[in-house]
Amino acid sequence: MLKDITLGQYFPGDTAIHRLDPRVKIVLTVEYIVLLFLAKWFFSYGLILLFLVCSAITAHIGAKTLMSGFKPLIIIIIVTAVLNILYTPGEPLVSFWKISITKEGISTAFFMVLRILLLVCGTFLLTYTTSPIRLTDGMESLLKPLKKIKVPVHELAMMMSIALRFIPTLIEETDKIISAQKARGADFTSGNIIRRAKALVPILVPLFVSAFRRADELATAMECRCYNNGENRTKLNVLVVKRADYAAIAVGVVLLAGTLIFRHYGL
Amino acid sequence: MSPIIETQKLTHIYSKGTPFEHLALDGVDFSVDPGEFVAVIGQTGSGKSTLIQHLNGLLQPDSGKVLFNGQDIWSSKAFNNSIRFKVGLVFQYPEYQLFEETVFKDISFGPRNMGLSPSEIEERVYEAAGFVGLTEDQLAKSPFDLSGGGKRRAAIAGVIAMRPEVLILDEPTAGLDPMGSRNLMENIRAYHRENNAAVILVTHNMEEAARQANRLTVLSGGKIVMDGTPEKVFDNMEALEKMRLDTPEITQVFSCLRRMGFDVPQSVYTVEQAKSVLLDGKWGLGNA
Ligand SMILES: Nc1ncnc2c1ncn2[C@@H]1O[C@H](COP(=O)(O)OP(=O)(O)OP(=O)(O)O)[C@@H](O)[C@H]1O
Ligand SMILES: [Mg+2]
Numbered sequence: 150m151l152k153d154i155t156l157g158q159y160f161p162g163d164t165a166i167h168r169l170d171p172r173v174k175i176v177l178t179v180e181y182i183v184l185l186f187l188a189k190w191f192f193s194y195g196l197i198l199l200f201l202v203c204s205a206i207t208a209h210i211g212a213k214t215l216m217s218g219f220k221p222l223i224i225i226i227i228v229t230a231v232l233n234i235l236y237t238p239g240e241p242l243v244s245f246w247k248i249s250i251t252k253e254g255i256s257t258a259f260f261m262v263l264r265i266l267l268l269v270c271g272t273f274l275l276t277y278t279t280s281p282i283r284l285t286d287g288m289e290s291l292l293k294p295l296k297k298i299k300v301p302v303h304e305l306a307m308m309m310s311i312a313l314r315f316i317p318t319l320i321e322e323t324d325k326i327i328s329a330q331k332a333r334g335a336d337f338t339s340g341n342i343i344r345r346a347k348a349l350v351p352i353l354v355p356l357f358v359s360a361f362r363r364a365d366e367l368a369t370a371m372e373c374r375c376y377n378n379g380e381n382r383t384k385l386n387v388l389v390v391k392r393a394d395y396a397a398i399a400v401g402v403v404l405l406a407g408t409l410i411f412r413h414y415g416l
Numbered sequence: 417m418s419p420i421i422e423t424q425k426l427t428h429i430y431s432k433g434t435p436f437e438h439l440a441l442d443g444v445d446f447s448v449d450p451g452e453f454v455a456v457i458g459q460t461g462s463g464k465s466t467l468i469q470h471l472n473g474l475l476q477p478d479s480g481k482v483l484f485n486g487q488d489i490w491s492s493k494a495f496n497n498s499i500r501f502k503v504g505l506v507f508q509y510p511e512y513q514l515f516e517e518t519v520f521k522d523i524s525f526g527p528r529n530m531g532l533s534p535s536e537i538e539e540r541v542y543e544a545a546g547f548v549g550l551t552e553d554q555l556a557k558s559p560f561d562l563s564g565g566g567k568r569r570a571a572i573a574g575v576i577a578m579r580p581e582v583l584i585l586d587e588p589t590a591g592l593d594p595m596g597s598r599n600l601m602e603n604i605r606a607y608h609r610e611n612n613a614a615v616i617l618v619t620h621n622m623e624e625a626a627r628q629a630n631r632l633t634v635l636s637g638g639k640i641v642m643d644g645t646p647e648k649v650f651d652n653m654e655a656l657e658k659m660r661l662d663t664p665e666i667t668q669v670f671s672c673l674r675r676m677g678f679d680v681p682q683s684v685y686t687v688e689q690a691k692s693v694l695l696d697g698k699w700g701l702g703n704a
Contacts, residue, residue: 160435329510332500333529334500334529335529336497351513354515355512355514358512
């Protein structure tokens with residue numbers, strides 16, 4: 150069912166990685182992504198992979214869970230691999246008709262796919278171990294300097310946390326509506342495209358109606374509690390950088406230095 | 417009599433294989449005879465909604481079977497599809513499933529999916545509207561313009577219009593006013609009587625369960641813990657309270673009276689029964 154979608158889902162836990170300050174985790178993830186694009190050869194990728202594996206083990210996230218994010222990307226990955234193999238110029242390995250497969254092509258394709266997979270795993274590890282609320286808290290805190298140039302950081306963070314908060318609710322609601330319409334004999338799986346598109350009407354209409362109703366109720370509730378746009382608001386959970394966070398930052402620095410050195414020597 | 421619908425060792429696990437795994441039904445044997453009126457009670461989270469979604473094949477058992485007239489509903493795809501029309505399921509807060517431009521069209525959604533002829537569809541819509549007390553005026557309106565109670569009736573009519581042999585309702589009166597609730601229950605009784613349909617009613621309202629049903633089934637933690645006539649079930653007041661369930665208020669009044677030394681019967685669970693017992697006069701309440 151829809152519930153089984155793991156994209157961006159949070160798995161509650163109480164490991165060192167779960168407890169890290171979200172700001173540290175966000176910064177480390179950004180660093181990890183940048184390094185992925187700087188990495189050149191097996192050694193630098195190996196170092197990054199080591200970092201990922203250690204983090205996943207510490208967070209008690211299994212390989213199966215981590216890789217469940219690949220499924221929707223399979224097509225993109227295959228297309229990337231094929232295009233890179235076919236269109237990278239260089240020393241031809243095999244060639245037939247107008248197509249030639251080059252040594253460079255194979256290695257580019259390999260690293261490209263590796264890069265995408267590591268990218269997905271890394272970002273999923275962040276969302277698996279950080280609750281949406283802490284994630285937006287972290288973002289808000291990191292983006293605070295932008296307030297100086299009149300970017301409505303708090304409002305954006307608020308909108309984002311509301312949106313994140315309502316994704317599970319809407320998924321649950323969709324599940325319920327689908328079940329209710331199925332109970333009246335609705336069939337979503339047979340017929341041509343037009344029939345199937347029409348079959349969505351009994352789901353989408355109630356879903357939109359309820360989404361608007363929820364939005365309206367939420368707005369009223371916020372107004373009743375005199376919500377204002379974040380002036381002088383204090384936080385229930387204040388973010389503090391602890392010893393473990395300094396350790397994580399140190400690991401991040403080592404990773405950065407290591408990858409840059411490997412890159413310098415083209416490894 | 418052989419049961420019209422029956423579960424055998426039915427087990428359901430939500431989110432199997434994830435950290436959120438939850439055993440919602442644990443080896444449930446539940447059966448309903450044709451023409452029976454059964455109430456399912458149990459505290460919140462006990463698995464009532466999960467159980468009834470198995471009865472019309474919306475959920476697939478993790479183990480165990482669901483039989484309709486003795487045939488496994490998962491034995492073939494065609495049979496599974498036809499079950500939806502034979503076992504009508506009204507969800508909790510069904511008014512949130514309305515989507516058509518008019519109430520008439522919305523009620524006809526089920527019969528249309530059954531592939532009936534337009535004249536047959538029309539007949540069924542009017543019949544269903546009659547059962548739940550919707551007027552011709554209301555049928556022409558947009559479902560979103562009806563009152564909360566009206567929407568609820570329209571949604572229930574949408575299921576009744578399929579003329580199910582088993583009608584299942586998940587807390588149909590939640591959030592309605594007392595008068596509206598009583599009315600709606602009478603409508604459901606009428607459908608039960610006139611079509612000799614089996615009805616399974618999920619409810620948190622003990623008075624309603626006691627008044628309507630021939631049999632009560634009590635779920636707790638995904639298991640059936642009690643099953644029998646209302647007299648038999650409400651006799652176990654302590655056991656029910658342990659499951660955070662009530663007995664009807666009138667039953668509690670009578671148990672108070674017993675404690676005060678009046679020799680009144682214990683198995684009184686509707687006000688009508690209480691009245692006839694008290695008017696019998698031999699309990700001497702007047703000169704106590
Ligand atoms: N889609 C789902 N995914 C995961 N767990 C679920 C899902 N639906 C229900 N559950 C869990 O299964 C258990 C039984 O739920 P169910 O809805 O059957 O209870 P219920 O008896 O109908 O409760 P209520 O009286 O509140 O309607 C609950 O603990 C619930 O949290
Ligand atoms: Mg329920």
